[in-house]
Amino acid sequence: MKSLSFLTTTIKPHPLSSTTTNKTCPCSMKLAPPAASSSSFSYQKFLQFALDQTKLSSSTFVPSHLQDDFSILKAVDGTTELKMRSFQAPKIRLLRSLSIEQSDGMQVLDLAVFPEAEFDLPIFCANFFTSANTNIVVLDLNPLHDVMNETHYKQKYYRSLIPLGLKYAELLPWGGKLTSESLKFFSPIVVWSRFSSSQEKHDILFSAFTEYYKAWLSLMNRATKETDVSQIRLNREAQHRYLTWRANKDPGYNLLKRLIGETLAKEVVENFLFNGVKELGNKTFLDYFPEYACGDGSINEKRSIAGKSFENRPWDTRGVFIGDTFS
Template sequence: MESSNAMSSLSSLPKPIFLTTNCRQRTTRNFKPLMHLSYQKFINFAVDETKRRTQLAPSPLQHKYNSLIAMDEKTEIQMLSFQAPKIRLLRSLSVQNNEMTQVLDFGVFPTLEFDLPIFCANFFSSPNISIIVLDLNPLQDVINQTDYKDKYYKNIMHLGVKHSELLPWGGKLTSESLMLFSPIVIWSKFSPTDQKYDALYSAFVDYYMTWLDLMDEVADNNDPSQIIINREAQHRYLTWRSEKDPGHALMRKLVGEDRAKDLIRNFLFNGLDELGNRTFLDYFPDYRCDDGSVNNKRSMIGKSFESRPWNESGEFIGNNFE
């Protein structure tokens, strides 16, 4: 999720005393979920629809990453992971708290033969606010690289227009974050209501069905040079998300520093160690401090966008903003 200030509202979450990875032990816990706002419905739809479209199989990650539960019974983390012929990794991490805090981080990464966008759904909800990002994250620059933008987004711009009516732009978004997002990104903040929940679910369904349509239509590309390009694009994406995603503060609070690093590197952004050797500072040298460490600022450029920086045709108009 984009707003680190908003994520700071999670500071009241309890620190777990003990964690277990046995899914069956959940049956003895007394969780009290906010049922009508549960993100489980989103996960179920995506997994079921993907199984209908392709041969979805459990990922090797599933054995290790399945569930974590705090003994104070206030926080539960559930994880799922799958793979398919055109899907390198479909993974979901959801957090549910007795204090009605819920988080969903759902992503689908294509296999390296394809330059398909990455499906991205990052949702955070508390009793007072929901913060959401929903997008088909591009592997290439859609601000300057019009051929990639036209290939995947030209015919689906109506999605962003349709769903941004009920899920309007959520305020300042840094220039660096735009490199991850497409012209149809839904970035929104709102007070949780049944109407907003239904609107978000409708958008999730539309975006995911669209991603699956793109997956069905994309042709195999075994050109070694294109695979290298796709590999580096995914690795660059993973490197940014693993270093700068503001949701990491929550993970550290829930499971501790070491376990959080493992979840972030090896589950949420799996591929960091397999797809390339370049570091964060190799890709983003502007973040290098004098001592060689990574600057923890969210933005080095300093420019942010209060309103949507693309028009309804997908043309970038952010340069026109003051």
């Protein structure tokens, strides 16, 4: 998703407090009408679907405390808005979204749902980028634990979902090279695709989003609370490892820097998009991924250290990993 970095906006820092507005509006479950766009396509209906369905599936579904600090940010171009929503529920530590729409047709939706540590549920992940002609999408139920080697975990959450993954693997073909490091955080049903904009493709993407989200909610509804302290600790560390990776290697960071400046971009990434990286554990990025250490103790900025990528989908029709090596 390095193509996100094409946007060239002059950087000028903004204090977070001066650009966050309307702190009372997050309590409403209805979104404001989307901003005018040269395209009739909008990710707002994706977000509204997720909020409505989650509300129906949860006994309580309320705004997160994060909504007080992260609501709306104005980009340095003076017109583009970054809209952030965040909620929590009994089994959901955080449901958060970031949406961006520009008049030239560029749109972003970054939606994730993180479970409470007492549940080993996968992490729902939807990262969508659309320009006038191009779409880059990732849709998945990111595994909390090792889906390559932990057979029990894989069977528990993904065995019944393989047909769903196969359906959309055909409708939204594999999007090209994906690094082996990134692949460790994806499941056998991941949708990773690039395609030209069309109403047909957008309809397919919305269909995939709704089916994947309902599948995640079904898993959530059936999930039972873990009482083993050691397993809860493992769940918490697994989620912290995931958050630590994403906070350091998320490809959308370059776009955020161009829109709101480096200081605010870092604030949004660490405290909103991947909230928990400071609260769920004390390990650093290099504790989890020592192979990224430079001689001076800094983190190597490369997307891949192993140097291996997968041009084609590396799972077979049974969801078995068939890459020749995985390092």
